[in-house]
Amino acid sequence: MREEIITSGRMNDKIDPFLNIWHWEIPLYLFLGGLAAGILFFAAFYSIRGKEKEFPSAIEKAPLIVPALLIIGLISLFLDLNHKLYFWRLYTTIRLESPMSWGAWVLMIITPLSFIWAAIHLKKVYPNFKWPFPWLDIVEEFFIKYKKVLAWSMLVSALILGMYTGILLSAFNARPLWNTSILGPLFLVSGLSTGAATNILFAKTHLEKKTFSTIDLALIGIELFLIVHLFMGLLASTQVQIEAANLFLGGPYTAVFWVLVVLIGMIIPAVIEILELWKFKIPLLIPAIMVLFGGVLLRFIITFAGQTSRWLY
């Protein structure tokens, strides 16, 4: 029998028997970041392509919730910090090698952008809305004038933000499950997919609903492809990666991952969306909520499972 034990020291429940440093805050932050990135991406994308008429919900309505999403995301990131008073240290330096630093900076940029975007569309969504101070109208006008620039910067930063939510984890060589280059694209695509799902929820027109459900369908397809790839990659690697993969292939995370994330969060909504495209009358609300649910869980499960995966000595 082989026995490997820590006989003294390190009796710290945040580290042993497995890493337990990140709880709900980080995965929620990752989810919200991805979701916000998805919504902003579509808003910017269609706006740049001049589709304001066709996609009013995606461009005008859905982005209204993004500032809230980002603020809640930032709050959860803040709650995760153990040394909260020093939060500002994030913004006294730029660390190119640190995804955490990137994320902080991207959020720093994208959050004001999302506020501005929301602000300049407020009147479209709520026609009775009036700014309390007249100078705000001037500001609004200014930004509306440069809306293209705004859209472009939003598009780029949304992509970075979406990517970042995956890279944050995949940069950790120390946790074999996370340490795969697929996590970045996977989280990005999942973020876009949840963004599309949110757009379905907000959509009023059939065109909008149909477009986003088609997009979502494609994104789910890519996600499934990436997930298969993820496991193939891990299984083809060394013992520790194989063990990491086994967390989902017979291990403790098997059921929650395959049923809650893949089946409920991807396959069933995809099937419903296909059926809907085939002209069955099913409210698209259902698959959209399922996709969001799956998106949340993907982050939670990958964050938690990754903390239990480790190198062997």
Place this chain on the structure above:
Amino acid sequence: MANRRQFLKYSALGIGGMTIGLGACKYIDDFTEIKNNPGALNVNLTRTPTYCEICFWQCAGWVYKTKDGQIWKIVGNDDDQHSNGRFCPRGTGGVGMYNDEDRLKTPLIRTGERGEFKFREASWDEALDLVAENMKKIAAEHGPECIALLTHGSGGKFFGETLKAFGSDNIAAPSYAQCRGPREVAFTNTFGEGVGSPERIDIRDTKCLVLIGSHLGENMHNGQVQEMSAAIDKGASIITVDPRFSVAAGKSKFWLPIKPATDLALLLSWIHVIIYEDWYDKEYVEKYTYGFEFLKEHVKTMTPEWAYGKTTIQPDIIRKTAKEMVNAAPSVIIHPGRHVTWYGDDTQRMRAVAILNAILGSWGRRGGYYNPSKISVPNYPHPEYPTPTKTWRDAFPGKYNLVDETLASGICDATIPSIDRACNFKMWLVNGTNLINTLPDNAKTLRAIENLDFIAVVDTMPMEIVSYADVVLPECTYLERYDTLRVSPHRKPSIALRMPAVEPKYNTKPAWWMAKQLAEKLGIGHYIPYNTIEEMLDWQLKEAGTSLEEMQKVGVKNYERDWDDLFFTENEDVEFFTNTGKIELYSTAFAQEGFDPMPNYTEHPQPPEGFYRLNYGRAPMHTFSRTANNPNLTDLMSENVLWVNPKVASLWGLKEAQPVWLINQDGIVSTFPIKVRVTERIRWDSVYMVHGFGHNQKQLTRAYGKGASDTQLISHVMEDPIMGGTGMRGNFVSFLTEKPEEAVL
């Protein structure tokens, strides 16, 4: 089940996350006050000398304080031969003893039943008056000899003086009959001198170290561990005989996984091989020993093949290891062990160890046993003590004539009334020994305590023994007091000073002060003629050519030896303090007393079906039961676990970390459960645990209920007929996986 719970948990998380994501906001935690890490940037520190009291190796060191007067750390004194500047983990963590908030804080007087831990607080005057009053009463009714001092630790010296002045000489430490007694008697009756403490073995220069059960590395007697490591560095081979895969076994060239209780057979067969292969040190044997021919005849049939049947050690391994020792001889040490009260024939086993050393010529040789030297420091002048008319020996007519110290277990026996004893002990003064966890056969200890008229306990912690006290006298810790000088034998004579690093916390006092106050209250104050301990120490130190002032600066003072007699010189004529003046391979004293003059193997019972031998030992970060509540040391190990072989575990369906209760051969069930550690390091016929846990005193907030107590399960004692040692390794236990009914307890 687990899966379903996970399922629900994650579903909830998903839904929760989504809800938050789509709207809700959360109350933000308050900002927490954050201090910057103070780090270890202490500067301008003061240090005071001490010697460690966490075990009896008594390493000398320094106590460092921070600028604001807090104890920061304790480190070894580079000039000290016991520590060589390096403390062991227990000594390093000694500050926990001072910081422990569960400490005894003020004198206590019992208000409830004995054992209930119901006390009221008292002043020192009141508490000591009560002790003095009872001592006088007992002296008047039964004679002062009916008072015994049971002690382990530095303060014993002071209480001993008071007691001797009062007329009793019954002073016992558990470090004899529960520990090294058999070894001392065996070596004294072989070489004319005991082994002593620190052991007179030259491990650092040895070429071969044979450990028989001595689990150095877990047994953290500092100097020995350091020297074992030095020997490994120099390429010495280590042979470890241990039924358990000890840490030392893991470092050994040969590990002999002996069947428990059969060591004597192995030792005798080694002696056989070395004699019959003509490998012994002929010159040495001829010049220094007595009875070689008897020995040769005696071990004639004790071949490795004979021993194999008993020990399960392969004959060729026995021969190979014998050769290994011979190749190294005389730089070879068959380690004398320390806690050697195992199976009741321990003195004889230790005799075999002594004999083996003798025929290899290691006594008095470099890399073997050296001749220790000690400086003589006179006692502070005092009137002659009265001569007691009775001693503890009178309780055991005709027995223990070879014993040179008092048996703690003997005092306990002699406290229980019996018709053939004229006087029983009526009062115990207990200092620094937790007898409940220290003496085997708890029931007997408790019966003895029941029969006492009075019991006073001096301790630092609310240990089990304290709960039986009529009066509790709280001592301050070693970091807060002066004590006697440490004057121990070593390669060089030396003196070490302990002085207070800080003022005593709470209403605690040092032993010297208590003993002196008590003497005054007993009207025998003139036997302790100094006013303060500083005065006494300074006088003693001046006699030794130094002073208190100098010692406060250096902590340790080493002297040169008077003669260069660390080892025998070539062909030196040596007179041994035995009847024959020689090293007695054949013990004339044993023969006189009616004991086997040469050791014989006796078969000991093996565990019955379904039971396992209870093996116990030390963990490097704890000392007996005394450190089980030390915050620094419990941080390293908070409870003991039960080592179980994987085969046994699967037979019983025991899982790692599963709590089990133990029941022994006499039906005694452990009060607390102990967690299983499934490990190959233990045999399938034994289980193992570290001694000193399973405290049932609630006042020990960290130690209470942590792990199980081996002592509780050691109800069968195999008494050594030669010296009264309490053999403790003949107990067998079985597992209870359910919490036992109260009735069984």
Place this chain on the structure above:
Amino acid sequence: MRYAMAIDTKKCVGCSDCVVACQTENNVPIGYCRDWIVEVNDGTYPQLEMEIRSERCNHCDNSPCVRCCPTGASHIVEGGIVLVTANECIGCGACISSCPYDARYPHPDGHVDKCTFCFHRVGKGQQPACVEVCPTNCMYFGDLDDPKSEVSEILKIRKYKTLIPQAGTEPQVYYLI
């Protein structure tokens, strides 16, 4: 200069003295440790082998913990020692997640803490507290760039290994085997 530590597994008895000595020297709060002891047993009774290791931050040459730190609180100083500046650390836990050895822990004060190779001592020419206390004298500390240092000398004559070399961190604590 490149500080490194070599620990002789043939001598270490796993006594944990290095752990307590570090705690007292560096005011590590009770319940936390900068170093720890691992015991590895292999085989079946009585064919057994044991390795005991005293572990701590490896002060990796290629240290992911420093790279991932968003504030620069984790940084490398003279001699390759990896340190955390408490009042620059936001306690985000990224470095804890990034260390394959789990050598870092969240200090109850909020920042992250770990072994400093006793930076405050080695600068003054002293040995780290754990090295100085070890009763088996099984730890060697010094400058790898100095071929005459104790640690260079011992690595020349003894076989050694590092922990999880596959992780690519280039650890600077060597285990003599």
